[in-house]
Amino acid sequence: MIPPGILISAPASGTGKTMVTLGLLGAFRAQGMAVQPFKCGPDYIDPAFHTAASGRPSVNLDSWAMGPERTGTLVGAAAGAGLIIAEGSMGLFDGVARRGEAGTGASADIAAQMGWPVIVVLDVSGQAQTAAAVAQGLAQFRPDVRVAGVILNKVASPRHEALVRAGLEMAGQNGMALPVLGALPRRPDISLPARHLGLVQAEELPQLHKILAQAAAFVGEHCDLAAIRAAARGTGTSATSAAPLPLPLPGGRIALARDAAFSFVYPHLLAGWRAQGATILPFSPLADEAPDPSATTCWLPGGYPELHAPRLAACTGFREGLRRFALTRPVHGECGGYMVLGAGLVAADGVRHEMTGLLGLESSFATRRMHLGYRLALPHRPFAGAPARAGLRGHEFHYATVLAQPDAPAARVLDAAGAEVAEAGSFRAMPGGGQVSGSFFHLIAPAGENG
Template identity: 75%
Template sequence: MRMPGAIPPGLLISAPASGTGKTTVTLGLIAAFRAAGLVVQPFKSGPDYIDPAFHAAAAGRPSVNLDSWAMTPGRIAALASGAAGADLVIAEGSMGLFDGVARAGETGTGASADLATEMGWPVIAVLDVSGQAQTAAAVAAGLAGFRPGLRLAGVILNKVASPRHEALVRAGMAVAGLPVLGALPRKAAVALPERHLGLVQAEELPRLQAILAEAAAFVAAHCDLDTIRAVAAGGHLAGTAPPVPPPGERIALARDAAFSFVYPHLLADWRAGGATVLPFSPLADEAPDPSATVCWLPGGYPELHAGRLAAAAHFRAGLTEFAATRPVHGECGGYMALGAGLVSADGTRHRMAGLLGLETSFAKRRMHLGYRLARPLHPLPGLGKVALRGHEFHYATILSQPDAALAVVQDANGDAVAEAGSCRAMPGGGQVSGTFFHLIAPASSESIS
């Protein structure tokens, strides 16, 4: 019997590469086990901020990011302890199982394999077997033997064309000594809609619960749920770490379809630090709560709602008044919304808040992607000048960034990043700042130089 407060056994769902169907399989497993009466705790390996919302909808409890590049072992352990009281942990990997950066950060390179090894979670690999048969076993065997200490508990075959195709793949897996825990037919796949940053956000899908039910039925019909649960293990890591300090006592948090990228662990940390979170919607032309002590605009999709933001005069006036005397900070999409203007994909320039001089454009998209280590040149609310670890992912082209640089920023290789954020002091004592990276955690070590 598991002791109260202990972390339950878990699994990490991974794959040889992105695009194999691991998110659909993960959601199907979470929803299927929940439908069977289990309490499932989801996690996401890496900095993705879209998948956890789907996990939470499937599990009925928050999903948390665990990141080996940005988080210490103690921080990972502290967040993993949130699984106490669940029956099973299901973590979803990112990209391929061993894909990470070249230089390690706090715990590792950001690879899903780091997390599986650290937590002792067996890996189930989702394999897209379209266009191959016995060769799939060679790929799986390579995953199983690449890193000592990592256990590949079995595979789930995806996009199986026919019973004959399945038999051939299973024959190869038998030779390799790898259990086949499921085989999903090609034509019955459950599809999740996508856009340029990944999946369409969970909150934007009116049929989300129906999609999750379909995924649960699909996975339950074609996977051995009893064996999958039986191979779960690990959860032995122990440790503690201080939470990320809140940026203020009362946080006005922009929260709607344009500003939705907030890591769940940050919100939990802020509340654990005694802060009150006061959501407001710029798209509904709402201003920050006047009783707030700080305003935070997270990332999201301002480019998809630029016209509505430009027309939100009450929001803009209220934010300007707030910023005169109190700190305002924006991340990625929130940073763009604080700027002077945003050019949408059709070439139309839309007026933004104008609290910073930043001009961005989606007319000519350019992808910016990767981990970031930032050493602030100006104090950030609640954080001061402590070095920060985060992640950047957007397609905006920077046309102008005229304000004072907020930080010295490097990527995971130690190379300088030109997008150093912006900072502007306001005449009434307030400060407006913004970054293109999303904060994950303060840095306890600064191995990058």
């Protein structure tokens, strides 16, 4: 049985919704409740924190890249739990201008599809009654999205809280009752460190469990957990526990790079491959390991190779083993994995480090430039397990600059507005029948799932 859910969102990024989500997951777990987390939108980092806080793998849901049937199937991960808590991305209604498979990528799309009420986290620092106007605007913006209440964050004092509550009471008198489900005082000591792609990865924080325990205790003390639980609705008719829908399958035995440099892998991707009969064979390039010789293909995910470039350059066993593997079998790299397949990577300090050389790509972090957004890839030839010209939906998020890309382009790539993207990836055929491909594109799902 699939439980009801709530979606934690906010007017904008940076309001504290991740910490609130983690606190709620931990507080309900401390009560003995099984809580299933989800993350709206393309994000690798937050779900790892969700998993640590809840004890259950967090799964991404995305209305631009996934059709309703896929998101409904993925919500089947909540079977056996007592509550769903999904965390939104950016602001509640923030998405792209052009509709994708089932929406614009806004968290509100998922709330509407699943019937989950929204709890809005309001950062009330620097304002008081005006916070009620913001909440009221969110509650009225889309009739198919219900705002069930608010959690006030960064409350400066009891007087400050009283003023904010007075504004919300005024909104209630105007017919827009928005219950205050929590009021969190300022606590700068409860925070998670960040870097350019978001939070520092969960596995990099030795004090993670202490931070999560503090967040759970803090949120549990200052939020009405019973009222939050009672606010949960929906899910039942929009979800199924059926097997995952098919995904592009790169091979029957997939050697998967997995360590601190290669950590960006969506859980639904691995689950989909396994459901289609694939065997996943993890290996660690940072430990100087090569792909399993029994593998039929090799996949290098994204991550933070720039933070480990000197060490990767010194891992001759990995580099030589991957080169031998690529002579006869397919190798594919996404974003960070793509850069490692290249000839060289220039770190932020300007020092160039030799990579595997399977592609001619030269990338640099010495001059950073953000590349961000949804992408539609149309492969020129078989690519990442998909046939030529099969549409793939995904996203791009990195700060690297391409210095050289001499190989054949792997795909035609379009952004969410349909405009051509210059960075189209790389493809190289190998003399022993293998092939090497890579791009900054992170695969989410096949295109054309919206019926």
